[in-house]
Amino acid sequence: MKNSNTKSAALSALSQCSATNPNLTSLFTKYVDKTSVSSWNSVIADLARNGDSLEALRAFSSMRKLSLVPNRSTFPCAIKSCSALFDLHSGRQAHQQAFVFGLQSDLFVSSALIDMYSKCGYLVDARTLFDEIPQRNVVSWTIMFTGYVQNGLSHDALILFKDFLKEESETEGEKEAGIDSVALVSVLSACSRVSGKGITEGLHGFIVKRGFQGDTRVGNTLMDAYAKCGEVGASRKVFDEMDEKDVISWNSMIAVYAQVGKSAEAMELFFALVRDKNVHYNSVTLSAVLLACAHSGALQVGKCLHNQAMKMGLQETVYIGTSVVDMYCKCGRIEAAKRAFNQMKEKNVKSWSAMVAGYGANGLAKEALDVFCCMNSSGVKPNYITFVSVLAACSHAGMLDEGKYWFSAMENRFGIEPGVEHYGCMIDLLGRAGRLGEAYNLIKKMKVKPDFVIWGSLLAACRMHRNVELGEISARKLFELDPKNCGYYVLLSNIYADAGRWDDVERMRLLMKNRGLMKPPGFSLVEIKGRVHVFLVGDMEHPEHERIHAYMEKLYVELEEAGYMPNMTSVLHDVNEEEKGMSIRVHSEKLAVAFGLMNSVPGAAIQVIKNLRICGDCHTMIKLISKIRKREIVVRDSKRFHHFKDGCCSCKDYW
């Protein structure tokens, strides 16, 4: 009796201690009854539960050294620790031992093994074991669903789910079968990865029929699944109809909005969450809202969130740190990004890539390459995305030799096969350097199918260097790949116009008219006092549009006195000079800059975000404004940043 009390006291001490101090070795040797298997089981389970998998495996190994016989409760915990560590070697050893002790076909043991194999990427072994289980329950099915999903085979997970339903209907009334909420979450996460609207809707119906629609976690995953197949409205409906929303419900919905670029909705929902006294937001929430700030250039809100993260002691963590860095980069505040980056205690490949991309997009290619070199010497391996950032940095600065060097090193030294994004950067670099033939040859040699970005870069380069022949080839491809995008028709038309081929210009105009194509409307965003204002080209909707247009008239007089001449080369040639002048005067970035000038104190910097690329005339004009009004103006277009100061731009007129 006394002995058992001591033991339970020891175990309770161990269990309390493990929450704060995972290193239990000393306590272990001191208290635990080393001859009792159940003591060891408790210790291993406790360690595994607290995430100290390495210590759990050590305990398992110590136990074996004492020649104690592990039982059906020992193995699942030990194997779970192998899964958590992705330690296939120890996992296989545990498997062998379980086999020796005749426990391989125990449902709990085999389930843990299936999970271990699939987490280590050995899905075939996992499936073999799964097929050998005489009587599967919903947990073993769920492990197998999740195994497929986590190994990128979500479609197979859905096929398996059909098998499950079949078996469930055959064994109706028996306890083992029967779907539960965990299994549904797993299947829904497969749906979200195959992006099938029909499947998601079907499963939604099933969820309602089986009475799981009130389950918060099922609802959370359903929202995500709808969003991933493009049904953001359906996600919101699920969110609104949820009886109980937890922080993950809010985070999921905010993240959905942030990821699809609905920044205003993401922020609105975040403010609603802040008002909701029942749920406290966390680092995941901040990460998602920071993404919304990055997209919409909401620097003021972004700064507040950064402050909040610091108050919560999160700014040094990888997720938040990277989100903050990305936000500052995308808001054009590279110095602030650098400070946040330097403060991060731990940096992973995404943090480094964000910084490389940030420098590149802000025209600081040398700094981008320096950071990239630091990354290499710090031992973090670059990945596919890192090289997109590196090559994009070279392309933004026209650094052809460096671009070529890293493009070849990427494959030869780092073993990363180039994808369309990498080729896109190279075509852009070669094309703009006037090496059109070389660019075309590279396209012909590509291992992946060239997409519209590739041909679009070549077409733009053909316009720049007046190459009709290659321009026609590129445009023909583009009309097939992306027939509704009128930008290509305009570019080709401009190429013809430059060559004086007016019949072809007319042919293009008719083609566009017959196909009913319209130029996508350009819009710009500017943040004033924490509120983001949207301007469309020729905007008459903004409540202050009359004041803005009056202000612009005055501005034009000043600009013309300073030598401004409208430059209309980027306007379609078929409109007359006067119309061209009018439409170019109301480009959204001009309106946004004017609004920024009107609503900020002299000397304050202005920041504008644009959905399309900036046109030559706006570029010239904003340079001049920065000089005559002594303002720093930052414009982020769809490709990069332009920092205007004292009549110059950071892109050095290369974009």
Added chain:
DNA sequence: TTAGGGTTAG
């Protein structure tokens, strides 16, 4: 007395 799931950054 042991096995399964949902939200975040490049």
